[in-house]
Amino acid sequence: MxxxxxxxxxGGSLVLERYLEPLAPYxxxxxxxxxxxxxxxxxxxxGPGGWTRHEAPALTHAxxxxxxxxxxxxxxxxIGPEHPVVSTSLIGEERCQIVVPPAVPAGTISLxxxxxxxxxxxxxxxxxAKLFDExxxxxNELRPDExxxxxxxxxxxxxxxxxxxxxxxxxxxxxxATGSGKTTLSKAxxxxxPAHERLITIExxxxxxxPHQNCVRLLYAKDGQGVARxxxxxxxxxxxxxxxxxxxxxxxxxxTAFFYFRNVNSGHPGSITTVHADSARxxxxxxxxxxxxx
Numbered sequence: 001m002x003x004x005x006x007x008x009x010x011g012g013s014l015v016l017e018r019y020l021e022p023l024a025p026y027x028x029x030x031x032x033x034x035x036x037x038x039x040x041x042x043x044x045x046x047g048p049g050g051w052t053r054h055e056a057p058a059l060t061h062a063x064x065x066x067x068x069x070x071x072x073x074x075x076x077x078x079i080g081p082e083h084p085v086v087s088t089s090l091i092g093e094e095r096c097q098i099v100v101p102p103a104v105p106a107g108t109i110s111l112x113x114x115x116x117x118x119x120x121x122x123x124x125x126x127x128x129a130k131l132f133d134e135x136x137x138x139x140n141e142l143r144p145d146e147x148x149x150x151x152x153x154x155x156x157x158x159x160x161x162x163x164x165x166x167x168x169x170x171x172x173x174x175x176x177a178t179g180s181g182k183t184t185l186s187k188a189x190x191x192x193x194p195a196h197e198r199l200i201t202i203e204x205x206x207x208x209x210x211p212h213q214n215c216v217r218l219l220y221a222k223d224g225q226g227v228a229r230x231x232x233x234x235x236x237x238x239x240x241x242x243x244x245x246x247x248x249x250x251x252x253x254x255x256t257a258f259f260y261f262r263n264v265n266s267g268h269p270g271s272i273t274t275v276h277a278d279s280a281r282x283x284x285x286x287x288x289x290x291x292x293x294x
Contacts, residue, residue: 258294
């Protein structure tokens with residue numbers, strides 16, 4: 001590495017370190033695994049007790065914009081309207097996912113920082129902690145919540161059925177024709193998601209109503225019309241680095257179905273989305289076609 005390149009690297013690290021100062025106590029806390037900023041003025045951190053929200057008045061939009069630029073520059077990347085999604089790393093080797101407008105609503109910036117794990121366990125340690133006691137052989141038997149769902153279905157108790165399906169983190173696909181109320185039903189189901197969960201939505205227009213505090217809305221321009229050449233597929237990939245409890249896709253369309261199913265079946269159950277189809281049977285046929293088009 002040339003002397004000039006070394007000076008530039010060190011100078012960039014100092015700038016990044018300065019902009020990370022409001023996050024420094026959380027970065028130093030060994031009990032925390034995730035640090036996220038969804039909008040100016042607040043921080044959410046995840047530890048053994050789940051998510052906790054903190055006020056952060058120093059994190060204005062302008063400050064977050066400078067922090068995003070410094071973090072992207074740390075790995076020699078650009079970030080802005082044409083490149084609004086960046087995966088980078090910070091000074092302590094923390095992984096950082098950054099999303100700026102137009103891929104998030106104007107006036108917001110999303111930062112997701114994943115702290116590297118320092119925990120190392122041997123098999124003996126697993127045994128002493130009785131972690132193997134929780135192992136269950138996978139079979140075809142239904143779980144208790146699945147038995148309950150079947151009973152509610154047979155009884156026609158649809159309110160209780162849908163409420164339990166959401167709380168049990170079942171993936172839900174709402175099918176119907178245009179104007180049939182798919183989005184209206186999806187809003188009602190989203191309202192039933194426990195308030196402590198972290199939600200990430202993917203929409204072409206911000207029409208979903210999200211009452212949850214820990215939420216990021218990812219936006220794309222339909223048919224690639226926007227300045228940023230990103231679509232739902234790229235945003236689905238970004239979701240995996242943003243620590244979602246659930247991924248909510250506004251509508252399942254061609255080109256995204258395969259990646260959607262891969263993501264929700266890779267440790268992120270409980271998704272809710274919609275598809276154009278006139279019946280449940282036709283919805284499965286439509287899914288097959290959409291996956292093939294992907």
